[in-house]
Amino acid sequence: MSAPAFNNKIIKWIDERIPLFTVLEHSTSSYPTPKNLNYWWNFGSLALFALVIMIMTGIVLAMNYTGHTSMAFDSVERIMRDVNYGWLLRYLHMNGASFFFICVYVHIFRGLYYGSYKAPREILWWLGLLIYLAMMATAFMGYVLPWGQMSFWGATVITNLFSAVPVVGNFIVTWLWGGFAVDNPTLNRFFSLHYLLPFVIFALVFLHLVALHTSKSSNPLGIEPKGPQDTIPFHPYYTIKDLYGVGVFLLVFMGFVFYAPNFFGEPDNYIPANPMVTPPHIVPEWYYLPFYAILRAIPDKLGGVIAMFGAILVLFALPWLDSSKVKSGRFRPVFKWFFWLFLADCFLLGWIGGKPAEGNYIPIGQAATFWYFFHLLVVLPLLGRLEKPLALPASISAPVLKEKA
Amino acid sequence: MLRSVITSAALALALGASPALASGGAHLDKQAWSWDGVFGSYDKAQLKRGYQVFHDVCSNCHGLKLVAYRNLKEIGLSEEEAKAVAAERETKDGPNDEGDMFNRPGKLSDRYISPFANDQAARVANNGALPPDLSLMTKARVGGPDYVYSLLMGFADAPEGFKLGDGMNYNKVFPGNQIAMAPQISDDLVTYADGTKATADQLTKDVVSFLNWAAEPELEVRKSMGLKTMIFLLVLTALFYALKRKIWKDVH
Numbered sequence: 001m002s003a004p005a006f007n008n009k010i011i012k013w014i015d016e017r018i019p020l021f022t023v024l025e026h027s028t029s030s031y032p033t034p035k036n037l038n039y040w041w042n043f044g045s046l047a048l049f050a051l052v053i054m055i056m057t058g059i060v061l062a063m064n065y066t067g068h069t070s071m072a073f074d075s076v077e078r079i080m081r082d083v084n085y086g087w088l089l090r091y092l093h094m095n096g097a098s099f100f101f102i103c104v105y106v107h108i109f110r111g112l113y114y115g116s117y118k119a120p121r122e123i124l125w126w127l128g129l130l131i132y133l134a135m136m137a138t139a140f141m142g143y144v145l146p147w148g149q150m151s152f153w154g155a156t157v158i159t160n161l162f163s164a165v166p167v168v169g170n171f172i173v174t175w176l177w178g179g180f181a182v183d184n185p186t187l188n189r190f191f192s193l194h195y196l197l198p199f200v201i202f203a204l205v206f207l208h209l210v211a212l213h214t215s216k217s218s219n220p221l222g223i224e225p226k227g228p229q230d231t232i233p234f235h236p237y238y239t240i241k242d243l244y245g246v247g248v249f250l251l252v253f254m255g256f257v258f259y260a261p262n263f264f265g266e267p268d269n270y271i272p273a274n275p276m277v278t279p280p281h282i283v284p285e286w287y288y289l290p291f292y293a294i295l296r297a298i299p300d301k302l303g304g305v306i307a308m309f310g311a312i313l314v315l316f317a318l319p320w321l322d323s324s325k326v327k328s329g330r331f332r333p334v335f336k337w338f339f340w341l342f343l344a345d346c347f348l349l350g351w352i353g354g355k356p357a358e359g360n361y362i363p364i365g366q367a368a369t370f371w372y373f374f375h376l377l378v379v380l381p382l383l384g385r386l387e388k389p390l391a392l393p394a395s396i397s398a399p400v401l402k403e404k405a
Numbered sequence: 406m407l408r409s410v411i412t413s414a415a416l417a418l419a420l421g422a423s424p425a426l427a428s429g430g431a432h433l434d435k436q437a438w439s440w441d442g443v444f445g446s447y448d449k450a451q452l453k454r455g456y457q458v459f460h461d462v463c464s465n466c467h468g469l470k471l472v473a474y475r476n477l478k479e480i481g482l483s484e485e486e487a488k489a490v491a492a493e494r495e496t497k498d499g500p501n502d503e504g505d506m507f508n509r510p511g512k513l514s515d516r517y518i519s520p521f522a523n524d525q526a527a528r529v530a531n532n533g534a535l536p537p538d539l540s541l542m543t544k545a546r547v548g549g550p551d552y553v554y555s556l557l558m559g560f561a562d563a564p565e566g567f568k569l570g571d572g573m574n575y576n577k578v579f580p581g582n583q584i585a586m587a588p589q590i591s592d593d594l595v596t597y598a599d600g601t602k603a604t605a606d607q608l609t610k611d612v613v614s615f616l617n618w619a620a621e622p623e624l625e626v627r628k629s630m631g632l633k634t635m636i637f638l639l640v641l642t643a644l645f646y647a648l649k650r651k652i653w654k655d656v657h
């Protein structure tokens with residue numbers, strides 16, 4: 001890192017003592033970025049934007065929220081009715097969680113299609129998966145806070161999964177609850193952790209970016225830049241492109257916040273939690289549904305729990321499961337089809353996750369679960385060996401020039 | 406307790422029914438509400454009429470504890486009218502300077518005082534069934550206001566062979582088709598001060614509108630702020646796009 005020359009005296013003075021501006025310079029203005037990134041590459045910055053919205057709205061919500069079983073529900077309604085623009089804060093936070101997940105899901109599938117997890121970006125990929133896991137935990141605990149029927153019963157069902165662990169299962173569940181049922185101690189610790197985890201996520205995002213700036217961005221062609229003609233500085237090219245993305249994102253997001261704020265929610269969560277009344281249909285938030293389907297596809301409780309966690313853990317091995325040397329799906333004629341099939345399979349799992357476990361939903365869920373693992377554990381390793389990839393372009397500039405001509 | 410929670414949770418996990426089934430599976434009678442759509446807003450006169458129905462009929466059994474008496478001024482009650490309504494019921498307050506708790510009439514700053522002291526008292530008076538608080542009713546059911554409308558209009562004679570429980574009433578949309586609440590709405594149930602004809606349909610629409618306001622008092626502010634926000638964002642995004650085009654012009 002050669003220090004850039006700063007003209008401003010104050011900036012120079014500060015930078016000689018702590019190189020804030022040098023770091024900023026290296027990671028924005030002069031950070032060389034492939035010039036051919038498409039709009040699927042916008043979703044990383046959008047996810048970060050969503051995280052910032054969550055933390056900002058969350059901190060103000062926490063100033064007005066009461067973490068006690070006898071007051072939590074009413075305190076959220078007080079936010080909705082009596083706190084100035086409280087309804088806006090709460091709807092931003094509520095819908096923000098869904099949009100955060102939408103961004104991250106697009107971001108992950110972008111990586112799956114373009115092989116972004118392959119060398120030298122394995123650790124970058126792992127950090128992303130850790131962020132995803134921490135998000136799931138955060139959103140799960142956040143959903144418990146308003147203390148509605150789904151909060152309570154969702155928490156009960158999910159924490160109960162740990163009782164499937166042999167020997168110590170029930171002990172773990174009691175320990176998680178802080179008692180013998182989901183109750184005030186549970187709500188309190190979930191609030192505490194719900195406040196903490198987003199900052200853990202923030203730290204992970206920082207590491208994610210350090211790894212990114214070390215290995216540099218991948219690109220739709222999946223070949224590394226060969227020289228300066230293949231890259232452009234991040235600023236102003238990608239800052240403006242990301243800002244445009246933020247504008248489009250906000251248009252959609254705000255559309256939901258202002259006109260359909262409860263679209264992603266469950267009506268049951270507007271009924272105060274009642275341990276005596278089980279809702280007829282306990283469904284988790286939509287972003288968990290594929291894993292909920294995998295959980296229920298296995299007839300055995302412990303098996304289901306293992307499959308559910310395994311479904312995420314197996315993604316950590318992806319850089320080695322996918323044996324193809326070619327990164328981008330664009331040059332893999334057979335993989336391409338399997339990718340879309342896999343995506344459809346994940347949607348199918350999500351749909352099944354929202355359905356009752358009965359009738360035809362059971363075999364469909366089992367088939368979809370089978371395919372999820374079959375794709376990752378069998379198809380990907382074999383494809384790399386059997387498939388004949390298309391010829392790769394000589395450089396990033398080469399095909400661009402050709403397309404233009 | 407622990408065991409029953411676990412088993413019921415496991416049961417729900419295994420047997421969960423879809424939301425459509427949960428609402429009885431019946432077809433809801435979709436209404437055109439004044440607040441539908443991007444430009445929708447409440448009809449103040451309708452809210453006031455609906456409040457009259459709620460006050461005269463529903464509030465004898467149902468609470469509305471998230472709404473404060475002062476909020477009633479937002480739908481057109483005068484300060485005096487709102488104060489008078491508040492004073493109709495008593496609430497416990499204290500301790501006073503002598504250290505005693507005492508009952509006093511409700512004030513504008515109080516939340517709507519529920520008709521029964523507690524759930525048990527409500528059940529005793531209602532044949533064992535609990536009339537739920539209506540503050541969030543239109544948000545707490547699949548179908549929202551259309552569900553509540555269909556429920557209130559959905560009473561009918563039980564079909565042949567349907568086993569109706571003791572004190573239960575047949576209803577087309579309530580889950581399981583039998584509800585402990587008797588039919589509440591009938592033509593000319595109340596006499597409207599503004600001269601509107603009080604048909605069953607009108608009464609129901611009015612009271613459901615009032616309940617929707619009770620559940621979403623922020624709706625009008627939300628929609629008008631939404632419109633301004635969307636226009637602002639459209640302009641901003643268009644500017645970003647133009648700038649993006651300009652900056653990227655030379656990249657090939």
Ligand code: HEM
Pocket residue numbers: 051054055056057058059060061062065076090093094097100135138139140141142143144145146194195197198199201
């Ligand atoms: C990774 C970022 C975050 C995610 C994914 C997330 C997710 C959620 C979710 C799904 C809810 C339930 C919303 C509802 O149905 O009402 C919630 C509620 C809540 N969250 Fe967060 N949250 C995040 C960050 C934060 C932060 C940083 C804070 C505080 C500093 C916070 C404070 C709260 C509070 C007080 C509630 C209860 C109020 C309410 O339910 O609206 N959250 N969160």
